[in-house]
Amino acid sequence: FxxxxxxxxxxxxxxVSTACKYVPLDIIFLVDSSGSISKKSYKTMKDFIKSLVSKSAIGKNDMHIAVMQFSSEPKMEFSLDTYYSQDEILKAIDAMQQMDQNTYTGKAIKEVSQYFSQSRGGRPGIGQRLLIITDGKAQDDVKVPAAELRAKNVVIYAIGVDRAETSQLKDLSGSQERVFYEKDFDELKQLENQLVVKLCEQGKSLxxxxxxxxxxxxxxxxxxxCKKTERADIIFLVDGSTSISQTDFGSMQIFMKSFVEKATVGKDQTRFGVILYATTPASYFVLKDFESKRDVLTAISNITAPAGDTYTSAALKFSSQYFGAVHGGRKALKVPQILMVITDGEATDPHDLKPASDKLREDGVTVFSIGVKGAKMEELKTMAGGDTSKVFYVDDFVALETLHKNISSVLCNSTKPGKMCTKPGRTLADVIFLLDQSGSISVESYTLMINFTAQLVKSLDVREYSIRVGVAQFSDDPKHEFYLDKYSSKEDVIRHLQSIKQTGGNTYIGKALGYIKKYFEVSHGSRRNDWVPQNLVLITDGDSHDDVEDAAVELRSLGIVVFAIGVGDVHMLELLQITGTPEKLFTTRNFEGLETIKEKVVDVKPCFxxxxxxxxxxxxxxxxxxxxxxxxxxxxxxxxxxxxxxxxxxxxxxxxxxxxxxxxxxxxxxxx
Structure with a gap:
């Protein structure tokens, strides 16, 4: 029929958490295990590798993983043909011990080269990748052994942390596009999406x-x-100071034009504007000026650098007005507002960077900061609000020309349609609410929390083939309410919510996070195997009586996005340990204030x-x-x-x- x-x-x-899930690759992690890495940082690095492995389909016909450590000498932990399951690989990574000596990266590359051969588990015709993670400058030559390995068609990614030298990282990878850098190991998590996208892009022969x-x-x-920036208001804020030569400014124009080429430009799609700044800023065209890609590209070709000093803070303040409706901004229509700052040096007015960029974010503008040459990393992070996934840096203006590929993958998350994606279709997500029912919450406040949760559910498209909802409560012990496959309508979910009772007790969030993991199993209605996003929304009013970090890290390593809503005098660091990122952390002074953050929580729900x-x-x-x-x-x-x-x-x-x-x-x- x-x-x-x-x-x-x-x-x-x-x-992109599962973007390469079924791409067969041979990947070897070459991990710095020298004494300059603290015990805590070493564990964080292992967790980062485990998280990448958890996002991959491991099997004889899928992805193969190997790990080699190095310090004064290299040490092979396991080769590409040792394990064919995620669990075995994760256990082997857990068992690794730090070597605590010097940093001989070149020697390690020579040693690891043989492990890509067929006799050591490599597969002919399958893409081969080497991911190097290091925190310092190598004490031997890396350029020659890295070039020899790349000549064998092994693609090298260099991930530098802390004291790692960017020039040496480029010598390892052979291309700035395969260089990643973070200030410390705690920020490695920010690289996951970018790295997975890169692996995907390189898998063209699979x-x-x-x-x-x-x-x-x-x-x-x-x-x-293909994925494109389809609906957004994007303004380029471009440094045109005296330190930038005419050739370098041309590279900036190439970058902007490449970005425009990949977007869908139109009155009801993506709009662009350009502001140039030096001693003073000036708008060259605004969001409403052009409705065709050709006109935007022509306008970018015709701009010239103004010359002068680098007053970045003043330019940030100046740019805010150009997202207004009078200039073509569509904030009222929920269109993503994006400012892309491109600069090559330190700001002449650095003290105002934070308030200026914070004000933009308060107005709903997402700031991407792109640094070249002498740009100061701390200033770039300040402009991006500390979100390193929105910070990009290249050593020279030539490398800037190709950076748009990196940024496009990150920008997707900022330009996804949000509520507007209900046209033409529906949203997909599995959402679990984990509600605090401890005795520190009054009866009136508990009722407000239940009503808040019900209002959130009311705003979701709850159906069997759209958004599924589950609920659990916790105090001294977790309390089951219902799994994801219990109800297929928002009316049934809300009816159950309004019937649940508060038991009182103490606040054991760590125990509850460990318990809630089973709610994301396929047997309980989760669609994680179908790549449906997995989300946990925690609402609590107090400090936990137990440790939360390990349980939260385990949830996030499974691809579960954790949101935390703290009410009253909460422990901010503890909530940050739970979410792993401040963007998913919301606070309000009391339960009456929950209503004011409802829209923020709804807006960040997965939308496709x-x-x-x-x-x-x-x-x-x-x-x-x-x-x-x-x-x-x-x-x-x-x-x-x-x-x-x-x-x-x-x-x-x-x-x-x-x-x-x-x-x-x-x-x-x-x-x-």
């Missing part, structure tokens, strides 16, 4: 990104667009771009690119109650165009 018209709903994930779908025996055909494809009546199967980033659901346009079953099976295909090319993804057909 094939209805005359079925529609296939496809969800494109802006999140075949497991193709998937074959049958919908109740009915074939279908689709054409899927949906595409529709008509069913074709013919005896064909479909192969399409991008299986790991897509979720297929079949439903009848004519009879909504009819849901044909969808089955997915991996297939191989010799050629395809990668999304990183900026071109459209292609659907290919073959006859049964």
């Amino acid at each position: 094939c209805p005359s018209m079925l529609s296939i709903t496809l969800t494109f994930l802006c999140s 075949t497991r990104l193709f998937w074959k779908f049958h919908c109740n025996g009915c074939p279908f055909l689709l054409l899927i667009d 771009h949906l595409l529709q494809a008509a069913l074709l009546m013919s005896p064909w199967d479909l192969i399409f690119l991008g299986g790991p980033g897509l979720l297929v659901r079949c439903r009848s346009a004519a009879t909504p109650s009819y849901r044909p079953s969808c089955q997915r099976s991996p297939v191989t295909f010799p050629q395809y165009k990668a999304c990183a090319s900026g071109k459209k993804w292609h659907a290919e057909l073959f006859q049964k």
